[in-house]
Amino acid sequence: MKITDAKVIVTCPGRNFVTLKITTDEGLYGIGDATLNGRELSVVSYLEDHIAPCLIGRDPHQIEDIWQYFYRGAYWRTGPVTMAAIAAVDTALWDIKAKVANMPLYQLLGGKSRNGVMVYGHANGRDIEETVDEVSKYVDLGYKAIRAQSGIPGLASTYGVSKDKMFYEPADADMPSENVWSTTKYLDHAPKLFETLREKFGFDYHLLHDVHHRLTPIEAARLGKSLEPYRLFWMEDAVPAENQENFRLIRQHTTTPLAVGEIFNTIWDCRTLIQEQLIDYIRTTVVHAGGITHLRRILDFASIYNVRSGCHGATDLSPACMGASLHLGLAAPNFGIQEYMRHTPETDEVFPHAYSFKDGYLHPGETPGHGVDINEDLAAKYPYSRAYLPVNRLEDGTMWNW
Ligand code: EZ4
Ligand code: CO
16 A cells, blocks of 8 residues: 555634645545644645655555654654644554554554543633633533633633633634733632632532643642642643643642643653653643654553543644544543534534534544544635734733743
């Protein structure tokens, strides 16, 4: 079997997605997500200009060798652009291999370890009251786990609070929007949200919260401590993680479980965090951490240190990434939870998929491959439209982490 074509498809059914479609001389094809939110076209160029020419003529079954060829062989290793491009290749090749085997991908990954993949949805509101109403909606939909974010008094807008309730789309403008941030106001407000949610909903549901990289280690330690009575499933991205050692300080001070890693690209980005058991959940994904081959390596490494998976699953990760992630989640012994921010109906139509939601769980389905396809005719009707994530400044104008 030989690879005959590697085509990059860019589409914007409400938001931009980059997809790689690899075709073989036997007519079988596979697809992989290559979307890097706000920097999409750099991955398009990487794939078209630098990867596709080296793929044609190769045996698609040699997934590991092809992975190593593009990782080691690039000389310039790691980084989000490179790893998203490698991920797309890897995901498409696993899709092809599972189609050849005539099996759903999870069978090739060792078979199922559970009946379904527990997911969490995103409840958010302008204030605590509205967030409570949104949490009720997720409870009614059958979710077992819900992430809660609320607007902060005195701040015009903040991460995680959406106008459009079921779909949170932060890449919202042709030029980056500017947000204003105050750690003082946030730290005062966040515990009140979870106090109210526990009063209202009790402890039957898992509650999660995303800090989105805005605190310093000692502030994160303080927040973790103040949230302890509300027993969160996790506190996410409490601090930026370039310094993995920062988590030692947070860990010393709080029993609130910690999750990080949605922007990580490799196993090296999380080595200290995992080896020293400084976190509870690793959030690396198929698309941003080198595909199924590399994410599985990270999860296996994490499993020996009692760290479980909590893969990123925001709207900017395409259904092709979600499908692949669900197969890995069904099979991995140390699966923890999967983020599930729903896609719009337009996106779901462009990417027909076998996965389905029931009673708080997603199941990848039994279609051979990863079960996600792309309707190229429909995709062509939605041309790329530049969209940036916001930037963030402190109240005095200082650039901060968004
Ligand atoms: O801001 O995916 O946990 N989810 C998140 C997301 C990220 C976006 C960035 O592209 O943090 O909302
Ligand atoms: Co996050």
